[in-house]
Amino acid sequence: xxxxxxxxxxxxxxxxxxxxxxxxxxxxxFGFKFFASSEWDPVSEKFGALPFIYxxxxxxxxxxxxxVPLSVGVAVFTTEMCPKAFRGPLSFFVELLAAIxxxxxxxWAMFVLVPLLSTKVEPFLGKTLGWTGLFTGAPYxxxxxxxxxxxxxxxxxxxSSITREVLLVVPQQQREGVLALGATRWEMIRVGVxxxxxxxxxxxxxxxxxxxxxxxxxxxxxxxxxxxxAKSLFAPGYTMASVLANEFSEATGDTYLSALIEIGLxxxxxxxxxxxxxxxxxWSVTRGQPAKGSA
Amino acid sequence: MHATAQTVSPISLRRRVTDHxxxxxxxxxxxxxxxxxxxxxxxxxxxxxxxxxxxxLTQTPKPVGEAGGGMANAIVGSIFILGIASLIGVPFGVGxxxxxxxxxxxxxxxxxxxxxxxxxxxxxxxxxxxxWSILVRGRGFSALAGGVALAIMxxxxxxxxxxxxxxxxxxxxREAAYGLGIPRWRTTLSITLRTATSGVxxxxxxxxxxxxxxxxxxxxxxxxxxxxxxxxxxxxxALPLQIYVYANSPYDDWHRQAWxxxxxxxxxxxxxxxxxxxxxxxxSFGAA
Numbered sequence: 001x002x003x004x005x006x007x008x009x010x011x012x013x014x015x016x017x018x019x020x021x022x023x024x025x026x027x028x029x030f031g032f033k034f035f036a037s038s039e040w041d042p043v044s045e046k047f048g049a050l051p052f053i054y055x056x057x058x059x060x061x062x063x064x065x066x067x068v069p070l071s072v073g074v075a076v077f078t079t080e081m082c083p084k085a086f087r088g089p090l091s092f093f094v095e096l097l098a099a100i101x102x103x104x105x106x107x108w109a110m111f112v113l114v115p116l117l118s119t120k121v122e123p124f125l126g127k128t129l130g131w132t133g134l135f136t137g138a139p140y141x142x143x144x145x146x147x148x149x150x151x152x153x154x155x156x157x158x159x160s161s162i163t164r165e166v167l168l169v170v171p172q173q174q175r176e177g178v179l180a181l182g183a184t185r186w187e188m189i190r191v192g193v194x195x196x197x198x199x200x201x202x203x204x205x206x207x208x209x210x211x212x213x214x215x216x217x218x219x220x221x222x223x224x225x226x227x228x229x230a231k232s233l234f235a236p237g238y239t240m241a242s243v244l245a246n247e248f249s250e251a252t253g254d255t256y257l258s259a260l261i262e263i264g265l266x267x268x269x270x271x272x273x274x275x276x277x278x279x280x281x282x283w284s285v286t287r288g289q290p291a292k293g294s295a
Numbered sequence: 296m297h298a299t300a301q302t303v304s305p306i307s308l309r310r311r312v313t314d315h316x317x318x319x320x321x322x323x324x325x326x327x328x329x330x331x332x333x334x335x336x337x338x339x340x341x342x343x344x345x346x347x348x349x350x351x352l353t354q355t356p357k358p359v360g361e362a363g364g365g366m367a368n369a370i371v372g373s374i375f376i377l378g379i380a381s382l383i384g385v386p387f388g389v390g391x392x393x394x395x396x397x398x399x400x401x402x403x404x405x406x407x408x409x410x411x412x413x414x415x416x417x418x419x420x421x422x423x424x425x426x427w428s429i430l431v432r433g434r435g436f437s438a439l440a441g442g443v444a445l446a447i448m449x450x451x452x453x454x455x456x457x458x459x460x461x462x463x464x465x466x467x468x469r470e471a472a473y474g475l476g477i478p479r480w481r482t483t484l485s486i487t488l489r490t491a492t493s494g495v496x497x498x499x500x501x502x503x504x505x506x507x508x509x510x511x512x513x514x515x516x517x518x519x520x521x522x523x524x525x526x527x528x529x530x531x532x533a534l535p536l537q538i539y540v541y542a543n544s545p546y547d548d549w550h551r552q553a554w555x556x557x558x559x560x561x562x563x564x565x566x567x568x569x570x571x572x573x574x575x576x577x578x579s580f581g582a583a
Contacts, residue, residue, distance in 0.1 A: 001398065001483075004390025005407045008454065011447055012410050015417065018428045073324025081321055090325070097332050099564055101508020103535045104557045107542045108335045111342075111550070153331045160328070184306060184314035207416075214418025216511040217539060241420045241511070248424065249515050264424045268417060275416035279409075 019265040025258035034262060040227045042251070047259035049266065051227040055144070055237035056267075059219060060212040062148025062233065063155055068205055071156045072194075075163035080189050091164060098157035106221030109150040114141035114222055117149075122234055137234045140224070145233040147223040151215055155208035162207060166200030166285050167193055203281030210274040214267060216241040240267045336561075343558025346551040352559075356521045356537075362548040366556050368523045372438070372532035373560075376517055377507060379442025379527065384449030384506075385499055389488075391450065392457025392495070397483050399458070408455075415451035420511040422447050427515035438524070438531035441517025445509060449502040456498025460491040500571040504564050510535035534560050 026034065030047060037048025078090050118141030125135040135145075170193050178192035179185075194201070224236020225246055240263050251257045350365045357364030391411070395404055426444035430437065464487050472482040488495070510533075513519075518530040519540065534556055541553035 001390050001394035004387045004454075005394040005399070005404075007387050008391050008407055008414065008450060009410050011450070012414055014429070015421070015425045018425045019421070022428055070324045070328050073321045074328050077321035077325050081318055093332060094328060096565075097328075099504060100335060101510070101535060101560060101564065103508065103510045103538050103542075104335070104339065104561060107538060107553055107557055108338060110542060112334065112338055156328055182306070184310050186314040186317040187310070189317075210416050214416075214420065216418065216420040217535075221539075221542060241418060244420050244424065245511060245514055248427075249518070261424060261428075264421050268421045271416050271418055271421075272413055275413060276409075279412055 015268070019261060019268055023258050023262035023265050025254055026262045027258075029255060030259075034259070035266070038227070038229060042247075042253070042256050045253065045255045047255070049240070049259075049263050051229050052238050052240040052243050052263060053266070054229050055223065056213055056239040056241070058233075058237065059144055059147040059151055059223065059239055060209055062144065063151035063212045064205065064209060066149060066152035067156045067159055067208060070152075071159035071204075071208070072163055072201060074156070074160045075167055076189060076194070078160075079164055079167040080185070080193065091161070094160055095157050097153065098161075102154070102215065102217040103221075105150055105154055106218035109146060109218060109222045113150060114146050117141040117146055126234070133231050134233050136232045137230075139234055140236070142222055142224045142236060143234050144223065144230075144237045147219045147237070147239070148233070150218045150222060151212045154215060154218065155212050158211055159204045159208040162204030162282060163197070163201050166197045166204065166282065169200075169286050170196050197285060199281050200285030203278045203283075203285070206274055206278035206281065210271050210278060213274065214241055214271050216245050220245045240264075339554070339558055339561060342551075342554035343561075346555035347558060348555075351552060351555050355523060360546055362546075364552075366532075366534065366537050366552060366559075368520065369532040369534045369537040369556065370559060372517070372520065372524065373507070373534040375525075375527075376438050376441045376445065376513070376531060376533055377503070379439060380445035380449060380506060381499075381503065382446075383443060384446035384502065385453060387446070388450040388453025388499070388502065389457050389495060391454035392498075393461065393483060393488065395454060395458040396461035397479075397487065408458075411451040411454050414447070415455075418511075419448060419509055420514075423512040423515050426512060431516060435528075436516065436518035436530040437528045438517055439527040441513045441531065441533065442527075444512035444516045445506045448506050448509065448512065452502035452505060453498050456501065457491075457495050460494030460498065461487055463494065464490045497571050500567050504567045504571075507564050507567070508535055508560055510539050 026047060030037070034047065035049055035053065037046075038050040039046045039048045040051065041047075074090075074094060078087050078094075082090060118139045122135070122139030122141065122145070126137075126139060129135045174192045174196060175188055178188040183191065219239055220242035223239060223242060225238050225242060226236040227238045227243070228235065230237070244260055244264055244267075248257075248260050251260055348365075350363060351367075352365060352370070353367050354363070354365035355368045356366070391407065395408060398404070399407060422444050426440050426447070430440035430443060468486055468490065469482055472486045473479070477486070513533050513536050517533050517536065519536040520530045520532040522532075524531045538553045538556045538560070541549040541556070544550070
């Protein structure tokens with residue numbers, strides 16, 4: 001038993017060791033400039049990760065902007081508003097979204113979401129919100145917006161299930177107390193429930209962010225895979241995870257490989273920090289409560 | 296005293312309207328979240344059922360661009376790789392979970408628990424790279440490397456659910472066993488673990504459902520193969536990989552097969568998840 005527990009630790013150490021030792025070449029060649037340069041030229045062996053970092057951050061941000069209000073809304077509805085009989089089935093359906101493999105999301109996005117975006121949604125956004133500069137350019141469908149939307153769909157079950165868990169541990173007296181003061185149901189939810197649960201909800205959001213940052217397949221299939229930094233969300237981009245998926249098995253030359261592994265290392269470190277933060281927040285809220293099965 | 300009963304002031308119109316409006320907004324979010332679910336499953340059924348045929352389930356892929364053929368080798372390859380992953384991941388996961396529940400009430404236990412959570416959050420593509428770095432570099436792609444990469448993803452889920460389930464077993468049962476003079480290891484195996492079996496299996500199935508559709512860790516480990524392969528040391532086809540390759544191809548017939556493959560994959564996963572929920576509802580520990 002102890003050996004198994006040690007194995008868990010050993011695997012993590014092994015991951016860190018492999019990533020650090022194999023990315024050394026690129027680290028020595030480029031140093032910190034690796035994260036500030038946007039030149040990605042395998043032929044002349046010049047590597048800069050900025051476009052991928054930008055793409056990862058922007059696509060995840062778009063996903064959060066879409067997913068957070070929806071997930072919190074669903075969680076509030078299932079815990080506070082909907083009749084008891086519907087609670088179970090409703091959360092089951094939302095969690096079913098989590099059971100769909102990434103590659104199937106990608107397939108659906110390629111053949112359903114992207115055409116929809118390019119023929120309907122993007123022309124409309126371009127006309128109404130084009131002045132912001134975020135929605136300009138040719139509506140190809142494929143690009144940052146498509147990646148953000150598909151990521152949003154994928155992280156909604158994570159954020160909403162954690163939010164639900166956190167809302168459930170808000171003491172019932174809290175609700176009754178606010179209602180007794182004459183609050184309407186919504187005021188009770190806002191003042192008595194959401195305000196109390198904010199740290200935990202933030203934890204859920206960050207956990208969703210962690211998932212979005214590392215998500216690979218669906219994003220790779222719709223983001224366009226071009227290492228460019230563009231302001232418009234219609235433009236194609238590239239993420240850290242998708243450059244690994246696309247170029248790793250074709251990388252020729254040690255520096256190229258090493259640069260890709262350094263991107264992997266950076267992705268790993270970022271997700272670890274993000275996840276640790278999220279766990280801490282969720283734990284601070286649900287601490288002392290009996291563990292709930294996640295099934 | 297002259298009790299002009301202070302009439303309770305009625306809730307203002309603005310507050311009532313806000314209340315109803317927010318209820319409406321919450322319902323709207325539910326609809327917006329369920330819409331993609333319905334759209335994805337609906338389209339998957341529509342394209343998947345229409346695309347599946349006998350050849351798809353029994354043949355290997357045809358040469359590039361040629362219509363026909365199937366994913367039989369990928370279906371079997373997936374089962375092969377998932378089998379390897381389970382063989383490695385389940386014992387380690389359950390073992391670590393037992394350790395955490397029975398012997399892990401200390402700092403080392405907390406460290407392991409935290410490590411498992413961190414490992415759970417590592418992006419699957421990074422696991423794929425490490426799998427490549429350890430098992431593929433200099434040796435070549437193999438089903439074994441794919442299985443190990445997926446096993447790494449199984450362990451954290453299994454260990455944490457195993458721990459949770461074992462902690463639900465009443466301490467009195469352990470004490471009763473000790474009282475009968477049964478050694479601690481025997482108590483753990485025959486009493487505690489045995490009592491929590493259904494819960495532990497739930498955890499295993501959840502982990503299995505999670506890795507069954509994983510593509511990223513297999514890209515540089517199992518790699519894929521257009522032919523049958525029965526050797527753990529050779530590149531092996533997997534259903535998610537094949538779907539990915541076919542989806543990105545320019546051929547209509549391959550797109551059709553990608554949908555058929557997705558349908559087969561989702562049927563496998565949903566069956567597993569539904570079976571788990573059914574088992575949990577019937578099992579003795581699910582309700583706790």
